[in-house]
Amino acid sequence: MNRLGKSLKVLQFAIGATAAGLVASVSMMATAAESAPAKPDLARGQAIAGQVCAACHGADGNSSGGAYPKLAGQHAEYLVKQLKDFKPQPGGKPPARNNPIMVGFASALNDQDMINVAAWFSSQTPKPGAAHDAKTVPVGQKIWRAGIADKGVPACAGCHGPTGQGIPVQYPRLSGQWSEYIVAQLQAFQQRTRNNNEPMREIAHRLSDDEIKAVADYAAGLH
Structure with a gap:
């Protein structure tokens, strides 16, 4: 094989390797994009809060009394985990947090809606509390x-x-x-x-x- 033929083969190999690398990179990027959670939709989260959560937790996450927790300013990641823990577990196992009211609400939310509503509550300003018993x-x-x-x-x-x-x-x-x-x-x-x-x-x-x-x-x- 003459020098020109060898050069052409080297060039073809390099082009092929580059193309394969690009395909692999694009595939990896697509897989990562599919597995990465979507960004929170605060408007959707606010709508869920107003329609589903407000009666107990307040539309802005500041509940009116101690029967229900304040959610305003709470960490979004923590709220998502708790919502998932309220749902029945795979294999027919009971929820990790057993609350008949929250089981129904949490089960009606998909993962993205959990992310949305958690982000909404996390973005709200919590009202300050106070200690009431000076003796303790x-x-x-x-x-x-x-x-x-x-x-x-x-x-x-x-x-x-x-x-x-x-x-x-x-x-x-x-x-x-x-x-x-x-x-x-x-x-x-x-x-x-x-x-x-x-x-x-x-x-x-x-x-x-x-x-x-x-x-x-x-x-x-x-x-």
Whole structure:
């Protein structure tokens, strides 16, 4: 084979390799695009909040009382996880969070609608809360900041932050949350009727009723 023929073969190989590389790159980009969640649609989230959630949580996520949690300013990733935990699990298993009311609402939402409504509530400004029992503030503050060493209870601030802002995905914002709601959730963990966070089940089990009320009231006043 002469020099020109060899050059043509080298050029053909290079072109073929480049084309194959481009095809692979485009394929990878398409796969990534398909697997990546769509961006939140705040308008759609606001509509869902107004039509489905407002009666209990308020249209802007500031519920009117402690029977229902404030969702305004809560981490969107955390809200999505909770909505998914309210849905029945594959294989006929019960939801990780058993709440007959929320099971119905969450089951009616697809994954994208969960992302949309969570983003809407997360973008809203939470109304501040307040501690109401001055006598228990020192106890609640101690538990929040230092835990209870002899009971193996870690400081709440370690996961939920010194001012209760929480950590997205894993730990919710508790700053300004209704103390009644926090008490109810700690009791649910304690009684093992809420089963979507094993560390919290263990921690709540080690707290007395008075300690639960004290730390919940303290968290309500954080800002």
